[in-house]
Amino acid sequence: MLKPSLLAIATLLATQDVSAQLLQRDLGNYNLQFGTSPARTMAQGLVKPATSDTVHGGLDVSSDSGWYFGQWTPSMGLTAATSMEIDTYTGFKNSFTQHLGYEVGVIHYTFPDLATSDSHEVYAGLTILNTRFGAAFSDDPGRHDSTLFADLGKLPLLDFGVRMKVGNHQLDTPYTIGDGSEVRGFSDWSVQLSRAFMGVDLNLIYSGSSLGGASCEAYSGQNTSCDGTLLLQAQRSLF
Structure with a gap:
């Protein structure tokens, strides 16, 4: 009720x-x-x-x-x-x-x-x-996902915040890619360095996965991209 x-x-x-x-x-x-x-x-x-x-x-x-x-x-x-x-x-x-x-x-x-x-x-x-x-x-229907997360706070001297995330994803039904091979599971990860600078929050993020090339067709993990990606973000609150 x-x-x-x-x-x-x-x-x-x-x-x-x-x-x-x-x-x-x-x-x-x-x-x-x-x-x-x-x-x-x-x-x-x-x-x-x-x-x-x-x-x-x-x-x-x-x-x-x-x-x-x-x-x-x-x-x-x-x-x-x-x-x-x-x-x-x-x-x-x-x-x-x-x-x-x-x-x-x-x-x-x-x-x-x-x-x-x-x-x-x-x-x-x-x-x-x-x-x-x-x-x-x-x-979830058709898959099992597990994720580990660590926020280590700020590194001494450098004053950078460090966050890491690692995921593992297992598919109940293998995904068949173009060459006929199958993907039954994959892992992905990301590392984020953060620092405030003149009122702006700067984030440098590296992400990647165990898949690559044609097998990226099967990727459906936590990152926006299957391949290794380096992203720089800058955010500032207006109020």
Whole structure:
């Protein structure tokens, strides 16, 4: 009975200004957040809620004990090019000390308008001093994906932030490429160096995968490109 009420809230919020909104209210030991922007990320930022069209929203409820649950709808499927997606999650986040904390949880992905099966993803995160580690494992129709994430903080002397991500992807049905060979699985990775300079966030990202040449036809991983790619990003907040 929870799902319809959350979807109603998401739809109501989505009919307002589509710019990022997040409303928050405390009710006793519980904190409620709902709006048109995701309320949280999971596993130290490894799992990030997606937004696929202009009509989206969700609700997040967390308690002082560290337990939380919520529902995020990245797409209401109101256009011909999109379909409804409902992401329901629950988890627990806590700290042993000021410098040591952890998080565990699971997300269930539902696509009511599609014949495809539901899928789920489990995740875990660990914070030690200024470093963060995360892991996520998903069981999607036709494939299994696992990802490891590390945020090592800033390197001494150089003042660069370092983030690394490694993924492994296994296909239930091998992908046949043009020469007749099959790809049953592949790995990919990325390394990001970040530094703030004169109010601008600079990011240097190198990404690659175990595939190359014609086998890149089978690539469907976490990076935008199958081959080794070096990308420089510059971002600045306007307000």
